[in-house]
Amino acid sequence: MPRHRTTRRTLGSLAAVAVVATALVAIPTVAQAHGGLTNPPTRTWVCYQDGLAGGQAAGEAGNMRPTNAACKNAFADNSYGFYNWFGDLLGTINGRHETIADGKLCGPDSKFAAFNTPSSAWPTTRVTPGQTMTFQYAAVARHPGYFTTWITKDGWNQNEPIGWDDLEAEPFDRVLNPPLREGGVAGPEYWWNVKLPSNKSGKHVLFNIWERTDSPESFYNCVDVDFGGGGGVTPTPTPTRSATPTPTPTPTRTATPTPTPSVTPTPSVTPSSTPSPTPSVTPSPSVPSDSVCELEVDTSSSWQGGFQGNVTVFNATMEPVNGWEVKWKFANGESIQQAWSSVTTQSGSTVTAKNAAWNSTIGHHNAVSFGFIGSGTPRQVTDATLNGQPCIIR
Structure with a gap:
């Protein structure tokens, strides 16, 4: 799919994982995070x-009772995307957005799959071609990174889930580390001024990726807009907090702070290559969706009878993990011949990888990576755990 390559070329290769050396915690309580657009508002x-x-209208303040038809369908499919509206993310994506399948851009995580559903009922923000508006992005947790926004092409099929070829070839806005301020509708927020495309009319979708530069994690937002002018969201939701203060003048975009690399980054897919089918974006059905970790075993190269594997372990909690042990099972008789950046052993089909002395900490919503040489023909691994707790397999 050629649009994948355009997206990858635009975003480029980002920094390696930063180690956060903080309190000693083995496996902390799960807390998904950490941000999303509130102006213009993402579907979530x-x-x-x-x-x-x-819920308030029904006399059940604090409860979820959506009335919009598209929102009702999303809630019926999985209420997770409402209570965790800021958690539409992939933890181990590491800039390889082109591996997200067509039709899953708005909700690449299966917990947000309903937000991919095409519907004329999605609440829509009215905008004017060429207008400058302030984008506001809730910073539920604060991280450095790029915010990049595309828009759908003229004539895109509104009756089909959005695919890469539905988007314009290049983003119309990209900003690195916009300023942060308090007092947004959802608390602290990033904000920056954006000039919307001047050659659009009618309904479109803005597709936004927040790509962290201190972690392989990225967040995804789909925003429904109508270039009929006038501003505002139709229908207008009842706000639960006061409106965001009037924005101050256009911010100066700052440079990314240089993270402290702790591991060798996962080899990236080159712009001209076809994405490998080995990684899957569908969680293992036997693993709870709200897991403490994500694990991806990516085959970076292969040859007759052998392959090179790269493992990324993502800590999906708000606390650091100090001292890690990762286990998984091979499904096709594979065996590990040698490994680096971990202490790795194998018993039958079960592989156990422990941290090296220098990479024992996985910061909150950060990851570690290590590699190995294996024999056999690789398939999707199963039964992954981090310190005994189940992991989503990507």
Whole structure:
């Protein structure tokens, strides 16, 4: 799919994982995070507001009772995307957005799959071609990174889930580390001024990626807009907090702080290559969706009878993990011949990898990576755990 290559070429290769040396915690309580657009509002934020408004109208303040048809369908599919509207993310994506399948851009994580569903009922923000507006992005947790926004092409099929070829070839806005301020509708927020495309009319979707530079994690937002002018969201959700203060003048975009690399980054897919089918974006059905970790075993190269594997372990909690042991099972008789950046052993089909002395800490919503040489023909691994707790397999 050629649009994948355009996206990859635009985003480029980002920094390696930063180690956060903090308190000693073995496996902390899960807390998914950490951000999303509130202006113009992403589908998850506006449906969250719709659900709160419906609950309040029904005399059940604090409960979710969406009334918008598209939001009701999303809630019925999986309420996770409402209570965690800011958690539409992939933890181990590491800039390889082109591996997200067509039709899954708005909700690449299966917990947000309903937000991919095409519908004329999605609450829509009215905008004017060429207008400058302030983008506001809730910083539920704060991280450095790029915010990049595309828009759908003229004539895109509104009756199909959005695919890469539905987007314009290049983003119309990209900003690195915009300023942060307090007092947004959802608390602290990033903000920056954006000039919308001047040659659009009618309904479109803005597709935004927040790509962290201190972690392989990225966040995904789909925003429904109508270039009919006038501003505002239709229908208008009932706000639960006061409006964001009037923005100050256009910010100076700052440079990314240089993270302290702790591991060798996972080899990236080159712009001209076809994405490898080995990684899957579908969680293992036997693993709870709200898991403490994600694990990806990526085959970077292979030959007759052998392959090179790269493992990324993502800590999906708000606390650091100090001292890690990762286990998984091979499904096709594979065996590890040698490994680096971990102490790795194998018994039958079960592989156990422990941290090296220098990479024992996995910061919150950060990751470690290590590699190995294996024999056999690789398939999707199973039964992954981090310190005994189940992991989603990517």
